[in-house]
Amino acid sequence: MDTVIRPGLRELKKRRTRDALLRTALELFTSQGYERTTVDEIAGTVDVSQRTFFRYFAGKEEVTLAVQEMVAAHFVEAVRRRPPEEAPLEAMRNAVLESWDTIGDAVGRVVPVELYLRACRLIQSTPSLLAAHLRRSDEVGEEVARIVAEREGLDVDTDPRPRVAVAVFAGVMRVTERLWGSGRDIGADTFRELTAAHLDALGAALTGRWRTG
Amino acid sequence: MDTVIRPGLRELKKRRTRDALLRTALELFTSQGYERTTVDEIAGTVDVSQRTFFRYFAGKEEVTLAVQEMVAAHFVEAVRRRPPEEAPLEAMRNAVLESWDTIGDAVGRVVPVELYLRACRLIQSTPSLLAAHLRRSDEVGEEVARIVAEREGLDVDTDPRPRVAVAVFAGVMRVTERLWGSGRDIGADTFRELTAAHLDALGAALTGRWRTG
DNA sequence: CGCCAAGTGTCAGTGGCTGTCATTAGTCTC
DNA sequence: GAGACTAATGACAGCCACTGACACTTGGCG
Incomplete structure (x- = not known):
């Protein structure tokens, strides 16, 4: 191109x-x-x-998600570059945090970062855009699953673990998005911190019962 | 009404x-x-x-997803009815399997079950429908998260665990959907088995490394 | 300069979806 | 059972996203 x-x-x-x-x-x-x-x-x-x-x-949706597309590509590349010693979830976690550090450079060349963040919020609060965004995230998930499977030397079509691991990761990211989208703070740093916190909570969320009483 | x-x-x-x-x-x-x-x-x-x-x-999308709506409501009710002793993931797992057993009765009253299953496949293979479906699933997830939080006596807005647990569950269900949608077998039983298998693979998918070598 | 092809504007048309208003057809009352 | 009330429908006009076709402009290049 x-x-x-x-x-x-x-x-x-x-x-x-x-x-x-x-x-x-x-x-x-x-x-x-x-x-x-x-x-x-x-x-x-x-x-x-x-x-x-x-x-x-192609339409209103595509133009809105165009920048997200750059970010997604950025993230996928980061996953691809992660050292093979890292476990899948570890690699994805590091990739997402790392790519958030350089997101400004990539996005800023096209639109002001502040405008990008406002667009993110718009997507979260507009049904049709959110739908399109979730579908796109699903596709990205599939791509990452293939990368992870290859890293681990597995066949993505016979072993469910790569897709499941990616789906779990994506689910946590979605929770983060939702929280960030409805919160007061619009900063990118906040998103970074929320991401880390939620990923850390993964273990705790999966260990059976939480009730103290 | x-x-x-x-x-x-x-x-x-x-x-x-x-x-x-x-x-x-x-x-x-x-x-x-x-x-x-x-x-x-x-x-x-x-x-x-x-x-x-x-x-x-409201439109073409809504009419296509109308039956899914019934199924979703069915599932949410099943979760609500699960005994409080069950751990969150356990409750959701049982609810989804249980609701698949009675899905035919609920759906069959409106459209032939076979037509419903064909519609499911259509949704998986039509971008705009898949997008709408994923958004709706996201909303259902939020609803279930509130139910789970209440079961466990937690505040869904301060404790991330309910939402994370539900997101993990939803992610696994999505992987199942995708596989079922691209597979050859269209039966409801197949879906049931895939669901159980993937949920069982959750633990294995999250334990760090998978490589044998 | 002059040719070729890429990029653009114009126009006409399709299809999803909405507001409005007159008409039809259950329902309720006496 | 006739008439009044109201919900449901049809007919029509219109907006907007999006597409195909064709003529026109303009950058690239010999």
Whole structure:
């Protein structure tokens, strides 16, 4: 896709248009609401026809999740790079915490980080977006399961453990998301801390009974 | 909503229309494809205006997930009824297996069980439906988390363990769904067995390393 | 410069979904 | 059992997301 040795005026313009559409969309969505923003409005703001918008993004959902897509890819790469000595859950845990450290650099090149965080919250609170996000997370989970299976030298289609381990991890991450999305603090640091805390609580949550009495 | 001592011609007709729309929709969706079926077509088959369809169901997604809704409610009730001695994961496990035994009775009153199972597969293989389904599952998870928290006398908003436990359980169920959806066997019994097997694999999947070498 | 192809705008159309309003058809009362 | 009340429906108009087709502009390149 992106030829390295070829900036070219054409490619440059394309990237500019795409970035402008993406940023404008997130800005309008987060400020005046997802449903209350039409594609015409986004395209109009960027001085582009509606048709052009759809040539860059498949629809409103995709443009909203475009940045999440970068983050997900970032995370998957981090998992891939984890040393093979680490146990699966350990590797995923380290990968997610590590990728949160450099998330700003990757995201910031396209949209302001603050706008990204607002978009995250929008997704959590908009039913159709949340649905799309969960489906995408499910796909990412499948991808990670294959990576984990390969690390461990297992066949993902016969041994349930890789998928189960990933599903458990994903479940915990989802709980974190929900809590962060409904909480008051919007910072990325808060998310990091919540992630660690919830993953630590995994053991305690699975040991049978919790009642003290 | 449903007054017990009042069948009434009106209510009767309403139920009939609703059931007809539901069944026709599933039939058309599963036979000729979800996207390739228009609301006009469904309404036309039932000899009802498009507008009436939308008075019964919010849209194509909702009508497809309507039966799942019954199943979910069934499961939630089963969890609620589990004896308090059982540990959370144990209770959820028993509830899901138990509710699968009586699912036919509940579902069969509205649509043929075989049609329901085909609908399940349709959901797994249709992106937009899968997304909606995952979101709904997430909501059910939240509900179950509150039930579990109450059982254990905990505050779901301060103690992460109920939500984490439910998320883990939901993750395992999702893996089961995926496997069942892509497998050859469409039977409900197969699903039951897969569920039990995956839940049993939970412990093994979480114990660090799996490699033999 | 001039050709080719990529990128864009315009237009027409489909389909999901909603608001409105007049009409039909159970239901309830006397 | 006739008439009043109200819930359910149909018909219509309209919005918006999204797509296909075609003509036009513009960057890339010999």
